[in-house]
Amino acid sequence: MRASSPLNFTWRILAVLSLVTPPDTVIGAPVAQKTNRLLEKVHALKPSTPADSGNIQFSGARSYTPEQLRVPLAEQIREINERGLTKPRADDTAYYLAIYYRKQGFPDVEVTFEIHGRTLLLRVAEGPRTYLRTITFHGNRSIPESTLYEYMLGATRERLQMETTSFPFVLADVQTGVARVRGLYESQGYLNAVVEDPKVAISADRSRADITVNIAEGQAYSFGEFIFVGETLFKKPELIAGLGLPAKAPYTPQQVNTAQRNLQFFYKSHGYYQAQVEAASDPTKAANGRVSVTFTVKPGPLFRFDGVKVTRSGDLDFTPRLNPDFLPRRFAPLTGQVYDPAKLDEKYRELLRTGLFKNLRLNSVPLPDQTIRIDLTAEEAKAKEVGFSLGASSYEGIEVGLRLGDRDIFGSGRPLTFSVDMSQRALRGELLYVDPWLFESKFSLRARLYEQSREEKGYSKLDTGIRTDLGRKLTKTTEIGLFVLLKNVEITETTIDLEFLGPTSYQLASLGFTHTSDFRDNAINPSHGFLVSDTIDINAVAGEVAFARATVRLSYYHPIGKKLALALGARGGFISPFTDVPIDERFFSGGATTVRSFTERSLGPKDNHRNPIGGELFTVFNAEVTFPIVKALQGAVFVDAGNVIGKSADAGLQEMRYAIGLGLRYKLPIGPLRLDYGVNPNPKNGESFGAFHFTFGFAF
Numbered sequence: 198m199r200a201s202s203p204l205n206f207t208w209r210i211l212a213v214l215s216l217v218t219p220p221d222t223v224i225g226a227p228v229a230q231k232t233n234r235l236l237e238k239v240h241a242l243k244p245s246t247p248a249d250s251g252n253i254q255f256s257g258a259r260s261y262t263p264e265q266l267r268v269p270l271a272e273q274i275r276e277i278n279e280r281g282l283t284k285p286r287a288d289d290t291a292y293y294l295a296i297y298y299r300k301q302g303f304p305d306v307e308v309t310f311e312i313h314g315r316t317l318l319l320r321v322a323e324g325p326r327t328y329l330r331t332i333t334f335h336g337n338r339s340i341p342e343s344t345l346y347e348y349m350l351g352a353t354r355e356r357l358q359m360e361t362t363s364f365p366f367v368l369a370d371v372q373t374g375v376a377r378v379r380g381l382y383e384s385q386g387y388l389n390a391v392v393e394d395p396k397v398a399i400s401a402d403r404s405r406a407d408i409t410v411n412i413a414e415g416q417a418y419s420f421g422e423f424i425f426v427g428e429t430l431f432k433k434p435e436l437i438a439g440l441g442l443p444a445k446a447p448y449t450p451q452q453v454n455t456a457q458r459n460l461q462f463f464y465k466s467h468g469y470y471q472a473q474v475e476a477a478s479d480p481t482k483a484a485n486g487r488v489s490v491t492f493t494v495k496p497g498p499l500f501r502f503d504g505v506k507v508t509r510s511g512d513l514d515f516t517p518r519l520n521p522d523f524l525p526r527r528f529a530p531l532t533g534q535v536y537d538p539a540k541l542d543e544k545y546r547e548l549l550r551t552g553l554f555k556n557l558r559l560n561s562v563p564l565p566d567q568t569i570r571i572d573l574t575a576e577e578a579k580a581k582e583v584g585f586s587l588g589a590s591s592y593e594g595i596e597v598g599l600r601l602g603d604r605d606i607f608g609s610g611r612p613l614t615f616s617v618d619m620s621q622r623a624l625r626g627e628l629l630y631v632d633p634w635l636f637e638s639k640f641s642l643r644a645r646l647y648e649q650s651r652e653e654k655g656y657s658k659l660d661t662g663i664r665t666d667l668g669r670k671l672t673k674t675t676e677i678g679l680f681v682l683l684k685n686v687e688i689t690e691t692t693i694d695l696e697f698l699g700p701t702s703y704q705l706a707s708l709g710f711t712h713t714s715d716f717r718d719n720a721i722n723p724s725h726g727f728l729v730s731d732t733i734d735i736n737a738v739a740g741e742v743a744f745a746r747a748t749v750r751l752s753y754y755h756p757i758g759k760k761l762a763l764a765l766g767a768r769g770g771f772i773s774p775f776t777d778v779p780i781d782e783r784f785f786s787g788g789a790t791t792v793r794s795f796t797e798r799s800l801g802p803k804d805n806h807r808n809p810i811g812g813e814l815f816t817v818f819n820a821e822v823t824f825p826i827v828k829a830l831q832g833a834v835f836v837d838a839g840n841v842i843g844k845s846a847d848a849g850l851q852e853m854r855y856a857i858g859l860g861l862r863y864k865l866p867i868g869p870l871r872l873d874y875g876v877n878p879n880p881k882n883g884e885s886f887g888a889f890h891f892t893f894g895f896a897f
Contacts, residue, residue: 302365801841
């Protein structure tokens with residue numbers, strides 16, 4: 198009678214009873230009583246005038262208001278409103294109200310009902326409310342009581358004793374907690390552990406429940422020798438690593454099954470697509486609790502990649518733009534290679550990242566000639582896109598942007614994008630072409646044509662240029678590249694003394710090398726891992742070699758406990774000049790991503806009017822700890838240090854400046870919004886006590 202359709206459910210029960218119980222059969226009293234109640238409900242199935250929540254009244258409820266009690270009864274009230282007030286529905290409502298009370302710690306509650314015309318009256322005899330006071334474990338020798346408390350209750354003993362009204366006694370919850378403790382012992386290798394049902398002692402006034410759980414731990418089992426039989430093909434250390442078991446893992450049947458699946462995948466990832474692995478063990482034959490496990494291996498034939506079959510899906514009225522050979526070419530480098538699902542997954546994710554497909558499904562099909570054919574079902578996404586952006590930061594001010602793009606220029610699967618970005622400091626237009634598979638090779642190409650006018654502290658500039666980057670991924674985490682940059686720069690409207698500017702109208706030709714090794718778990722919101730990147734470039738001004746430049750960056754992220762996160766950063770740059778270095782090519786520091794007690798670009802050498810003029814060497818060191826506040830909002834404590842040296846010949850860590858500060862972070866899927874205030878612990882003449890920074894993204 199607790200289904201959402203009591204009428205149908207009742208008729209089915211009565212139909213079964215009428216079939217299996219002849220009229221003159223004598224049945225047990227409990228069954229007869231239940232049958233009589235069912236018959237009474239059937240006689241009352243004609244619904245009365247529909248009720249609303251105001252026609253449900255409560256009597257005897259002292260602990261909760263009628264409004265509070267209607268919340269857990271919302272489904273029953275809805276059904277009465279829609280289908281009418283009947284005895285069966287009234288009985289259901291009383292039943293669920295009693296369940297609600299028991300979950301709140303009223304084990305002796307009784308709820309009855311009366312129907313008065315269109316009104317349902319629920320009479321509640323609450324009885325005393327019982328709270329959980331103590332849990333006592335007997336017999337646990339290897340697992341500490343604090344751990345058992347966490348599994349049993351989800352809280353510590355100290356919290357149970359301090360928050361005396363936070364844990365109402367609910368027998369079903371206590372029994373569930375005991376079941377979790379049983380699971381804990383099994384997961385730790387105590388296969389024969391006996392965790393008895395809880396013994397409950399209720400105080401005389403029914404206000405207190407004390408729980409006792411008796412435990413007989415028995416023998417702890419662990420893994421003994423791993424034995425591999427059959428055509429194993431690989432050395433034993435490789436096979437043990439392929440089991441994927443943590444060091445000193447306790448023996449459990451679940452761990453054996455996991456190891457069996459891991460070993461089978463190990464063979465599959467080495468090309469043995471049809472490998473079969475069976476595992477056998479017997480804890481009754483364990484020596485000192487150590488259980489040997491035998492793995493029987495049937496690797497089958499070695500499979501290789503061969504061919505791609507593409508099926509188009511989606512809107513049949515949508516004319517596909519991608520060239521038919523695009524997908525086969527993406528998988529062509531795998532042809533002839535030993536089957537490896539990791540390589541296949543890498544190619545699949547690479548295609549998803551292009552945004553070319555609304556839906557892309559991949560299936561590996563083994564063929565009789567011991568090759569694997571890749572079956573692809575592809576549904577193209579719309580290639581053209583229009584995007585708008587709106588943002589703000591403490592240095593750039595209000596920022597707006599327009600983006601026009603085609604992800605599939607000429608059906609090649611290569612994107613071409615035009616963007617315009619405007620802030621209170623700059624106006625920039627850019628045309629960007631990206632080819633991730635230059636000439637169907639492992640090299641990538643990025644070509645960027647741009648023009649911008651920009652106002653910095655002390656000068657303005659007009660900058661027009663073209664940059665081409667040629668990159669190559671060496672591994673999944675490491676990428677190297679070469680770039681060529683040609684640009685024309687005009688320095689205008691300067692208030693900086695001319696002797697500090699360097700060339701004010703110049704053409705720059707740069708040739709550079711880049712390297713990045715990224716071991717972070719997430720490039721947008723990293724929580725652990727590290728990143729190393731560096732750049733070296735040679736720059737010619739007006740046909741002469743003007744300077745060489747190098748920069749390096751190291752970022753490290755690591756969680757501290759369950760709630761805190763540590764981030765460390767170190768950056769530096771060095772310019773070796775052969776002629777005067779233009780002001781716009783020097784290093785500047787201070788701001789939201791460097792030393793946060795200074796405003797943007799204001800740390801370092803200045804002219805007679807206190808305009809920043811940059812330098813030929815810089816260092817920045819950052820340390821930051823973030824902690825949760827509420828939901829996606831986080832707090833941060835940080836320390837920064839850094840310097841800018843005017844001449845590289847004076848290289849060193851002199852003139853170090855510092856910041857100590859607090860910040861707020863609001864985590865978004867595309868990165869954090871940041872608000873920081875950095876204090877300058879030792880301000881010099883003319884310097885501020887600190888600085889506010891509002892921006893987007895990680896500081897380092």
